[in-house]
Amino acid sequence: MPSYAYFKKKIVPLEQANINVMTNFIHYGTGVFEGIRGNWNKQKRELYLFRLKEHYERMLRGCQILNIDIPYTMNELFDITIKVTAKSAFQEDIYVRPVAYKSSETLGVRLHNLDSDFFVFVFPWGPYLDTDRARCVVSSWRFPKEVPRQKLTGLYVTNALAKTEAVSGGFDEAIMLNSDGYVAEGSGENIFLLKDGKLVTPPGSDGPLIGITRNTVMQIAEKELGIETVERHVDRIELYSAEEIFLTGTAAHITPVAEIDRRKIAGGEIGPVTKKLQKLYADIIVNKNQKYSSWCTPVYKKK
Template sequence: MNGEYLPAERGFISVRTHAFAYGTGVFEGIRGYWNAETKQVYLFRLREHYQRLLNSCKILRMSLPYSVDELIASSVELVKRNDQHEDVYQRPVAYKSNEIIGVRLNGLTDDYILTSEPLGDYVSTGGLRCGVSSWRRIDDNAIPARAKVTGSYVNAAFAKTEALQNGFDEAIMLNHDGHVSEGSAENIFLIHNGEIITPAPSENILLGITRETVIQLAKNELGLTVHERQIDRTELYTADEILLCGTGAQIAPVIEVDHNPVGNGQVGPISQKLQNLYIDIVRGRNPKYLDWCTPVYAEVAAQR
């Protein structure tokens, strides 16, 4: 918290904090994966996450006194101090900490907190049943989706809650034009005739790091063509496969949309291949992609 390592129970903010009242914060979600064979925790694509955090800060007129390398070092150190030998989830948050009444971004103090805690699956990775939400995805000219703004996740909460109350596992959100945007907190991919389709950055999506990972793996490992374009709602009903992805969700195949089966209603072969590739990579089992994995316990890495 602002450069000091503290027990979580001492990480207090005031009830008058600007970010608490107005949602003026940005955050990241970072996963670390435990590899029992190597006795190592690998933090996945740390550099990309912290680069995106600092980009989010720019959009909210924030300035943190830390470089990307310093933020990476703090993530590694926090896992060590917690003596975590398990899958973990880290949440860095930059926020406006002034205790004032008044909605603005300029002229305020920017503070920072990083936490690290155990986490398993965020959503099922064995096949999701999704519903198209009545809630539209926020627009770039309202709250920029390319920034992970704390207050903007009320939009996701509306969609997720509606989906759960309607008996689905997850929501699929449309943008203001009625085109497919993303899940409540995941990017989306459709597979049709052996090609992969995903909404373009212009469709009010978060520029997901897992999304970019899936694109690279689809092209480089599976030899598939990837199209980034507008997607109509009815394409969800004719897709051969659909998957959601994100740091929290990982790679989660979709087997049903609006009570319509996707393909044959089972996890499809391309989704399964991507999921298997991803699992091996994040746990440090694929030497080709070890540069995406930051080992926490340096002495173990050195022994290897």
């Protein structure tokens, strides 16, 4: 199936969605992006976009930071996203990438006196981490906790450096510390530890993106398993003695961590709490759990 994009107010084949090389956001990172999963339910033959509303709410908060004013209401963004996804007609898991950006074809470091625009495209995408149990390493690259914790296009260079450092060293993923030495996040995921029967995750003040999958896990852990999540500082040394560790993200879903800095976590196996959360999450995102059906937006609207 071909991929499509909504670009310059039209739905076009992805290869036709091309940006002028002078576009401001290419040079200065003056854009806001989101990542939205579409999850294919084979039995229902339906594709469900997960927590569409929350993703666009976060994108619009990022737009406020960068003075990006796009001429679409929230409902219009939903409608555009569903239409371009339906046009692509995939019957498999997909990824949706909306971007709001400074579209003026001019150079200069500023946010004022620049036009804004929006595009969104769709493509098939399976697992983000090519493993069911990630081997991680604490990165030498520190995450600057003072930056705005939104998905701004200019903020991911340090994450990219950390990811490549980890993979070059034979690991699957990097764990990043902030400038104070506390655990912040993975290069593209939030991190959770199981300690003394509770989930522990770094607070927003320590630098992590306040992820939508992070929020999902916190809710279902409490409602379905009776497990509380504590947001607090996490020291690097705590990672080594955690009962279980897993990463969460729109792309990564819930990925167990088997090893950090060559120290095995949960004996290198998937821990029982992580397994339960994975099963709950896998059912929820394809609308198999009706308690959470409001989080799932059908693309093809089959019954």
